Amino acid sequence: MHLSELHTGDKGIIVKVRGRGSFRKRIMDMGFIKGQEVEVILNAPLKDPIKYQVMDYEVSLRRSEAELIDVETDPGQVMTGTFGNGHETLSESVYRELPASGKTIHVALVGNPNSGKTSLFNIASGAHEHVGNYSGVTVDSKEGHFKHKDYTFKIIDLPGTYSLSAYSPEEIYVRHYIMEQSPDIVVNVVAASSLERNLYLTTQLIDMDTYMVIALNMYDELENSGNKLDYEKLGKMIGVPIVPTVSTRGRGVVELFDHIIEAYEQREPNMRHIHINYGEVLENGIAKVRKELKEKTDIGKIYSKRYLSITLLEKDKETERFLRSVNGHEDVFRMRDTETKQIETMLNEDIDSAFTNARYGFIAGALKETYVENPDKKPGITELIDPIVTNKYFGYPIFIFFMWLMFAGTFTLGAYPQDWIEAGVGWLGDFIGSHMAEGSFKDLIIDGIIGGVGGVIVFLPNIMILYFFISLMEDSGYMARAAFIMDKVMHKMGLHGKSFIPLIMGFGCNVPAIMSTRTIESRNSRMITMLVNPLMSCSARLPVYLLLAGAFFPDHAGLMMLTLYLTGILLAVLMARFFKRFLFSKEDVPFVMELPPYRRPTTISVFRHMWQKAWQYLRKMGGVILVASVIIWFLGYFPQKTDSNNYYQTEISQARMSDDNALVSRMEHERKMIHQEESYIGHIGKFIEPALRPIGFDWKTSISLFSGMAAKEVVVSTMGVLYSGDEEARDLPAKLKTAKRADGSPAFTPLIALCLMLFVLIYFPCIATVAAIKNESGSWKWGAFAIFYTTILAWIVSFVVFKVGTLLGF
Numbered sequence: 001m002h003l004s005e006l007h008t009g010d011k012g013i014i015v016k017v018r019g020r021g022s023f024r025k026r027i028m029d030m031g032f033i034k035g036q037e038v039e040v041i042l043n044a045p046l047k048d049p050i051k052y053q054v055m056d057y058e059v060s061l062r063r064s065e066a067e068l069i070d071v072e073t074d075p076g077q078v079m080t081g082t083f084g085n086g087h088e089t090l091s092e093s094v095y096r097e098l099p100a101s102g103k104t105i106h107v108a109l110v111g112n113p114n115s116g117k118t119s120l121f122n123i124a125s126g127a128h129e130h131v132g133n134y135s136g137v138t139v140d141s142k143e144g145h146f147k148h149k150d151y152t153f154k155i156i157d158l159p160g161t162y163s164l165s166a167y168s169p170e171e172i173y174v175r176h177y178i179m180e181q182s183p184d185i186v187v188n189v190v191a192a193s194s195l196e197r198n199l200y201l202t203t204q205l206i207d208m209d210t211y212m213v214i215a216l217n218m219y220d221e222l223e224n225s226g227n228k229l230d231y232e233k234l235g236k237m238i239g240v241p242i243v244p245t246v247s248t249r250g251r252g253v254v255e256l257f258d259h260i261i262e263a264y265e266q267r268e269p270n271m272r273h274i275h276i277n278y279g280e281v282l283e284n285g286i287a288k289v290r291k292e293l294k295e296k297t298d299i300g301k302i303y304s305k306r307y308l309s310i311t312l313l314e315k316d317k318e319t320e321r322f323l324r325s326v327n328g329h330e331d332v333f334r335m336r337d338t339e340t341k342q343i344e345t346m347l348n349e350d351i352d353s354a355f356t357n358a359r360y361g362f363i364a365g366a367l368k369e370t371y372v373e374n375p376d377k378k379p380g381i382t383e384l385i386d387p388i389v390t391n392k393y394f395g396y397p398i399f400i401f402f403m404w405l406m407f408a409g410t411f412t413l414g415a416y417p418q419d420w421i422e423a424g425v426g427w428l429g430d431f432i433g434s435h436m437a438e439g440s441f442k443d444l445i446i447d448g449i450i451g452g453v454g455g456v457i458v459f460l461p462n463i464m465i466l467y468f469f470i471s472l473m474e475d476s477g478y479m480a481r482a483a484f485i486m487d488k489v490m491h492k493m494g495l496h497g498k499s500f501i502p503l504i505m506g507f508g509c510n511v512p513a514i515m516s517t518r519t520i521e522s523r524n525s526r527m528i529t530m531l532v533n534p535l536m537s538c539s540a541r542l543p544v545y546l547l548l549a550g551a552f553f554p555d556h557a558g559l560m561m562l563t564l565y566l567t568g569i570l571l572a573v574l575m576a577r578f579f580k581r582f583l584f585s586k587e588d589v590p591f592v593m594e595l596p597p598y599r600r601p602t603t604i605s606v607f608r609h610m611w612q613k614a615w616q617y618l619r620k621m622g623g624v625i626l627v628a629s630v631i632i633w634f635l636g637y638f639p640q641k642t643d644s645n646n647y648y649q650t651e652i653s654q655a656r657m658s659d660d661n662a663l664v665s666r667m668e669h670e671r672k673m674i675h676q677e678e679s680y681i682g683h684i685g686k687f688i689e690p691a692l693r694p695i696g697f698d699w700k701t702s703i704s705l706f707s708g709m710a711a712k713e714v715v716v717s718t719m720g721v722l723y724s725g726d727e728e729a730r731d732l733p734a735k736l737k738t739a740k741r742a743d744g745s746p747a748f749t750p751l752i753a754l755c756l757m758l759f760v761l762i763y764f765p766c767i768a769t770v771a772a773i774k775n776e777s778g779s780w781k782w783g784a785f786a787i788f789y790t791t792i793l794a795w796i797v798s799f800v801v802f803k804v805g806t807l808l809g810f
Contacts, residue, residue, distance in 0.1 A: 448633030506536025
């Protein structure tokens with residue numbers, strides 16, 4: 001809590017002094033240092049200023065200044081440590097009361113995409129965030145905790161960003177977090193293989209006047225390249241300690257946190273605040289704007305006025321928006337405009353170029369003193385592979401081959417464990433059926449839970465194999481190449497290559513894929529990508545494809561799945577063109593995307609990703625799918641007291657008395673089929689059926705699609721429940737192939753199965769996806785629009801395929 005929040009008579013122990021420069025030094029000189037006890041003596045009549053007692057003397061602070069001092073009223077939660085020259089600042093009595101577990105350091109991880117930031121977060125905190133070797137994997141901050149040398153580290157993994165300009169949502173988010181949350185230490189994760197580009201962000205963090213430690217990550221790549229970097233000398237030059245790390249293997253992580261502790265306790269010898277010299281012309285402009293900010297505004301002391309002056313000169317929109325809410329900003333803007341014109345005239349270049357060139361000039365000068373490139377550098381694996389996989393002739397065939405391999409492998413390799421799980425589910429159903437007494441509860445267990453959930457859980461191996469392939473492509477760096485070669489296709493859609501990553505991620509799950517659209521700078525491209533993403537076949541649709549393709553296209557199941565995925569891509573292209581033409585016609589920003597070096601995926605990362613998705617799938621089994629299965633069973637089981645049910649019960653009893661088992665079995669099957677039509681779910685299905693009858697679907701299929709609006713896997717579990725009355729076959733694929741309608745015609749044919757797969761591919765995004773669209777677009781209208789257009793499109797596509805297939809005799 002803030003010191004300003006204490007009431008008269010309250011006591012607290014200071015845990016942190018925020019603010020900048022001279023203010024922070026002055027307030028600490030007055031005795032407001034970490035570990036000291038402070039008491040509120042009184043408030044002024046207007047609640048400002050406030051009188052405090054600290055170090056046995058009284059001092060008054062304005063409320064705005066007291067807000068920059070964090071205190072803790074519970075001694076067991078106070079951050080303890082050392083300050084300045086290393087002497088303990090806690091009084092003897094207070095220090096004895098504070099356990100080591102109360103010492104907490106707030107660490108924010110900041111770095112470029114592909115710098116290994118999230119790998120460092122995972123290995124330090126033990127968190128299981130997925131790491132992908134392309135930009136935009138981390139689209140929000142993640143929090144983890146780590147204990148080391150009596151300290152508890154609160155680690156925040158911020159989104160990857162190339163700079164702190166107000167250009168993308170990630171840049172704005174990271175900048176606001178650092179300025180408003182004031183982490184104790186910022187760990188700037190720098191990729192050792194791309195120093196010049198990565199250090200650009202470092203210069204902006206220096207401008208922000210943050211307490212910073214650099215993790216020189218992927219240091220093994222720099223060593224293997226033969227290049228040399230005197231990182232200790234570089235750290236002294238820029239006033240930031242630099243620690244070499246290889247986060248994927250844990251190398252240097254302990255040393256990194258040792259330096260974080262030293263920086264936190266202000267015992268780090270290399271840590272000092274420097275000002276990047278932007279040259280006489282820019283520095284004069286910065287000084288004049290800074291002076292105007294200091295004299296004409298009351299922006300508070302938590303913000304670095306030098307940093308605000310620099311970003312204001314750069315015409316940063318976020319800084320302008322912030323300053324417009326401050327009194328006296330008109331004079332500051334006038335000074336800014338005057339200085340900007342003068343700088344551009346004197347340097348003969350625009351202000352953005354002037355600052356960018358100055359930063360890269362600073363970086364070049366620092367590296368010239370500390371970095372030596374290997375003169376005998378040989379082409380690496382990236383230089384050898386890229387000319388092939390990005391070739392205009394070979395690139396697309398290679399990409400399609402990888403897609404086919406992924407789907408064929410998912411189906412073929414997954415068939416073996418799928419058979420084992422299916423046999424286990426069948427054994428469990430038989431075991432319960434033979435040991436439980438007849439009644440509604442037994443029917444619920446066998447037909448509702450085992451028939452519904454068991455019909456979906458058999459596809460768990462296929463889900464894991466699909467994510468295995470996706471993880472390999474992400475972690476190796478190939479996914480970024482896929483975006484590169486697809487840029488032209490994306491451009492034809494009215495998008496650019498960056499949109500390809502969320503679309504490919506949609507093959508796994510549409511929800512994180514839609515969230516990852518935050519990395520797309522253009523709002524128009526971001527909106528189009530969000531709206532067409534539901535057309536990507538997520539893993540929730542995979543059980544439906546596996547069920548129907550395996551049952552009706554057993555010899556070409558892999559090809560059928562590839563066709564469905566390609567159909568989704570084609571429809572996404574067409575709809576994106578439509579949306580671009582009629583809804584989002586504004587011109588897009590240029591395509592800029594990093595192509596990271598190829599890296600060998602780590603076994604831990606790949607299998608961790610597989611397990612995460614498997615666990616999510618299993619949780620869904622015990623959640624929405626279980627609930628939906630029970631609801632579907634209930635609606636199909638009741639009401640029990642109907643005329644036809646009573647009639648069949650009487651006839652079955654008579655058949656049993658005559659020991660005619662064949663007749664009993666046939667009449668039991670007829671009873672269940674007629675009962676389903678007369679049940680609650682039968683009435684609902686009959687109501688929906690007219691809308692779907694033109695595309696070949698009966699009432700049971702209609703109900704399955706209706707239930708699938710919650711989650712697509714529920715389509716399979718609903719079928720498992722609805723077709724449990726058919727005792728001619730035990731497994732669901734066989735039940736579907738032998739299922740009959742009331743008129744005796746088959747309920748499913750290969751053509752109907754194809755139309756059903758197409759309908760599931762296209763229609764009604766799941767509820768979670770709709771919510772994600774609402775959150776990312778900022779309006780429910782776009783979520784409702786996605787529901788409407790996908791359902792209409794699904795009906796049209798399925799209708800055309802069904803009519804054409806019927807005319808051709810399929």
